[in-house]
Amino acid sequence: MAAAVGASSGGLKKILLLERLPRLGGILNQCIHVGFGLKYFKEEMTGTEYAARYKKKIYKRNIEVRTSCFVHRITPQKEVTFVCADGEFTVSAKKIVMATGCRERTREMLTVPGTRPAGIFTAGLVQEMINIHGVMPGKSVAIIGSGNIGMIMARRMTLEGATVHAVLEIMDHLSGLIRNKVQCLDDFGIRLYLEHELLEIMGKDRVEAVRYRNNQTGEEKLLSCDTVLFSVGLIPEQDLLIEAGIKPGNGIYLVGNADYVHDLVDRVTKEAEKLGKSMG
Amino acid sequence: MVDFLIIGGGIVGVSVAYELAKYQLVIVLLEKEAELSFGVSKSNSGIIHTGFQDDPRSLKARFAVRGNRLYRQMAKVLDFPFIPTGELVVAFPGERESLEFIKENGEKLGIPGLEIKDRKWLEKHEPNLSREIEYALLGPTGAVINPYEVIYAMAENATSNGVQIHCDNEVISIEETSDYWKIRTWESEYRSRYVINAAGLSADKISLMAGMEVPRIRPWKGEEFILDRHADRLTRRIIFPVPRRNTKGVLVIPTVDGNTMIGPTAEEIEDREDLTTSKTGKQRVLKHIQRLVPSIREDQVIASFAGLRPTIEEDDFYIREEKDRFVNIVGIKSPGLTAAPAIAEYVVKMLIEKIKFLPRKDYIATRKAIPCFRQLSSEERNEIIKNDPEYGEVICRCELVTKREIKEAIRRGARTLDGIKFRTRSQMGRCHGAFCTMKIMAIIAEELDIPYEQITKRGKGSELVKGYGS
Numbered sequence: 001m002a003a004a005v006g007a008s009s010g011g012l013k014k015i016l017l018l019e020r021l022p023r024l025g026g027i028l029n030q031c032i033h034v035g036f037g038l039k040y041f042k043e044e045m046t047g048t049e050y051a052a053r054y055k056k057k058i059y060k061r062n063i064e065v066r067t068s069c070f071v072h073r074i075t076p077q078k079e080v081t082f083v084c085a086d087g088e089f090t091v092s093a094k095k096i097v098m099a100t101g102c103r104e105r106t107r108e109m110l111t112v113p114g115t116r117p118a119g120i121f122t123a124g125l126v127q128e129m130i131n132i133h134g135v136m137p138g139k140s141v142a143i144i145g146s147g148n149i150g151m152i153m154a155r156r157m158t159l160e161g162a163t164v165h166a167v168l169e170i171m172d173h174l175s176g177l178i179r180n181k182v183q184c185l186d187d188f189g190i191r192l193y194l195e196h197e198l199l200e201i202m203g204k205d206r207v208e209a210v211r212y213r214n215n216q217t218g219e220e221k222l223l224s225c226d227t228v229l230f231s232v233g234l235i236p237e238q239d240l241l242i243e244a245g246i247k248p249g250n251g252i253y254l255v256g257n258a259d260y261v262h263d264l265v266d267r268v269t270k271e272a273e274k275l276g277k278s279m280g
Numbered sequence: 281m282v283d284f285l286i287i288g289g290g291i292v293g294v295s296v297a298y299e300l301a302k303y304q305l306v307i308v309l310l311e312k313e314a315e316l317s318f319g320v321s322k323s324n325s326g327i328i329h330t331g332f333q334d335d336p337r338s339l340k341a342r343f344a345v346r347g348n349r350l351y352r353q354m355a356k357v358l359d360f361p362f363i364p365t366g367e368l369v370v371a372f373p374g375e376r377e378s379l380e381f382i383k384e385n386g387e388k389l390g391i392p393g394l395e396i397k398d399r400k401w402l403e404k405h406e407p408n409l410s411r412e413i414e415y416a417l418l419g420p421t422g423a424v425i426n427p428y429e430v431i432y433a434m435a436e437n438a439t440s441n442g443v444q445i446h447c448d449n450e451v452i453s454i455e456e457t458s459d460y461w462k463i464r465t466w467e468s469e470y471r472s473r474y475v476i477n478a479a480g481l482s483a484d485k486i487s488l489m490a491g492m493e494v495p496r497i498r499p500w501k502g503e504e505f506i507l508d509r510h511a512d513r514l515t516r517r518i519i520f521p522v523p524r525r526n527t528k529g530v531l532v533i534p535t536v537d538g539n540t541m542i543g544p545t546a547e548e549i550e551d552r553e554d555l556t557t558s559k560t561g562k563q564r565v566l567k568h569i570q571r572l573v574p575s576i577r578e579d580q581v582i583a584s585f586a587g588l589r590p591t592i593e594e595d596d597f598y599i600r601e602e603k604d605r606f607v608n609i610v611g612i613k614s615p616g617l618t619a620a621p622a623i624a625e626y627v628v629k630m631l632i633e634k635i636k637f638l639p640r641k642d643y644i645a646t647r648k649a650i651p652c653f654r655q656l657s658s659e660e661r662n663e664i665i666k667n668d669p670e671y672g673e674v675i676c677r678c679e680l681v682t683k684r685e686i687k688e689a690i691r692r693g694a695r696t697l698d699g700i701k702f703r704t705r706s707q708m709g710r711c712h713g714a715f716c717t718m719k720i721m722a723i724i725a726e727e728l729d730i731p732y733e734q735i736t737k738r739g740k741g742s743e744l745v746k747g748y749g750s
Binding site for chain 1: 505553555556557558559562581582583584585658661662665666669670672673674677680682710711712713714715717718721722732736737738739740741742743744745746747748
């Protein structure tokens with residue numbers, strides 16, 4: 001959205017904004033916690049509010065918005081192909097901005113030994129389950145990795161009545177923001193174990209326990225739980241470029257988390273607006 | 281009263297159902313898991329073997345060679361992918377003699393096209409193979425399929441010819457009467473003139489219920505690892521080392537989906553439900569594989585799984601009509617997937633000699649796959665979306681799977697997230713379901729009219745939701 005607004009204010013006339021979901025805002029829409037907007041709007045708000053507030057800027061400008069449109073191919077000649085309920089279309093562009101965000105690293109990427117029962121989720125999926133669909137994925141939770149979404153979901157699940165036993169972090173330091181540790185873990189008495197490694201997931205049909213090791217002492221422990229939540233890093237979503245063998249440049253841009261993972265949406269917004277403007 | 285009751289909805293049971301469905305019979309197939317293929321079959325490597333690695337006197341070799349031919353025909357009429365990759369058994373210094381021996385075996389079995397290739401040929405056709413490999417035996421009839429896709433294809437055809445399939449239906453007792461068998465499950469009771477025991481890992485238990493002792497099944501675990509598609513095709517053919525006793529070794533398998541799979545391990549275990557993967561398993565597979573293809577790296581592994589082979593002491597399949605009208609099919613491990621259609625053909629022929637089956641007059645020979653949006657051309661995509669706008673709603677972004685395909689999978693019998701995954705490839709991509717799981721659950725809830733708490737990953741006990749938020 002911010003790249004489109006920037007491009008419009010920079011003087012570009014024909015701007016098409018393609019979004020795969022039915023509404024604009026992306027992952028912001030499932031971020032119902034506060035902490036957004038302090039820098040950009042000088043006001044603290046939720047992610048959902050931030051997206052809604054920003055959306056108004058889009059509709060004030062001459063930007064063509066198409067939601068529920070899934071872009072699945074781009075070419076070095078800057079053709080963009082997308083699928084929607086009306087068919088498959090290809091449009092040619094002078095410039096393409098990839099604001100595709102990022103995806104979460106998963107259990108499979110870590111190749112954690114053990115079984116493959118139900119009850120293993122990424123933090124972002126759990127966020128969608130609880131905040132968008134109102135369903136609880138589990139009651140007794142172990143969180144692997146101290147990423148921001150993991151800590152935010154530790155608090156969220158606690159508020160929804162689950163017991164979050166611990167956050168296990170393999171490194172000797174927190175991977176997310178200190179602010180989130182204080183507000184999401186410390187305030188709710190949730191333990192953070194640094195230098196603790198997940199060794200195995202157990203349970204036949206549904207998660208029953210995890211086995212982990214304190215890498216300082218070598219001590220191994222079992223933790224009973226019905227849910228394992230992974231918050232072990234984000235990967236910028238650049239697959240459309242990789243598949244087409246395209247490197248950014250020559251009118252193809254990566255912006256926001258699709259470029260590199262940011263901590264604050266306010267900063268992403270400013271970077272994207274700046275990029276948009278420079279294209280005008 | 282039914283004519284045939286088949287116990288087991290894996291590749292063997294479903295092959296028998298498909299074969300029997302050609303006749304005027306009342307047939308019921310029972311599967312204890314939530315869906316077909318969820319037992320031994322779903323973790324199969326998907327190789328359609330040439331048949332040359334087994335003793336030419338064995339049922340295994342005979343049925344593998346025949347099965348290989350049957351798959352070629354079935355792939356056309358049942359519309360499932362069959363990729364004729366060919367296979368290579370590779371020989372390091374001092375192993376050439378083994379290749380000659382295998383080739384001779386294969387020729388006795390009538391396997392076409394066997395040739396020993398030299399280093400020069402390998403360099404040109406399989407440049408990623410280790411330079412230390414001196415020779416390789418080429419079996420051009422080797423191929424790959426997706427085991428669950430084949431099972432669903434055969435089952436859909438069988439269903440269209442009147443076979444009743446009941447999943448989530450575990451047999452708990454079998455009773456013999458003078459002219460029929462009485463089979464009880466947790467759900468209901470059946471009377472059947474014939475029983476086919478194709479219960480995979482539980483085939484010995486099922487046979488005992490009916491009062492017959494068969495060889496005890498010992499599970500052999502195999503762990504397999506899938507490499508990222510960005511890693512390209514590392515080999516064009518399936519690569520085998522020279523086989524050792526009881527195992528065909530650790531292989532490089534180019535899969536139907538375009539990924540490379542490496543494995544399996546072979547380890548005898550006690551627990552018939554142990555599907556854990558391990559660090560040691562992965563290290564062992566990598567060690568063996570890097571000997572064949574040195575460029576394979578650990579960080580290319582994107583997924584892993586384990587399967588169990590129903591192994592018996594005797595090194596062959598055990599197929600017998602033990603008591604009147606009760607057929608045991610036991611110990612169907614590698615090359616069981618390849619052999620299954622031939623096993624079914626053999627069992628039906630064996631029975632047909634005793635009783636007359638009349639061919640079904642309105643037999644439907646074909647089955648059509650769910651149109652796969654990903655594989656369509658742009659014109660075809662526009663056409664299909666025009667007729668059905670739900671083909672324009674992409675649900676799984678990594679594999680480009682649309683809402684219509686997911687609904688169609690449910691209409692054809694998918695009840696679980698894994699069932700939908702196996703039928704559509706959704707959740708199999710890079711995000712491993714992080715983006716689409718909830719969207720698929722919403723479709724299941726709507727289509728089956730069930731609450732979220734009843735949706736499972738792969739059957740009872742594997743529910744994904746434990747209630748609603750406060």
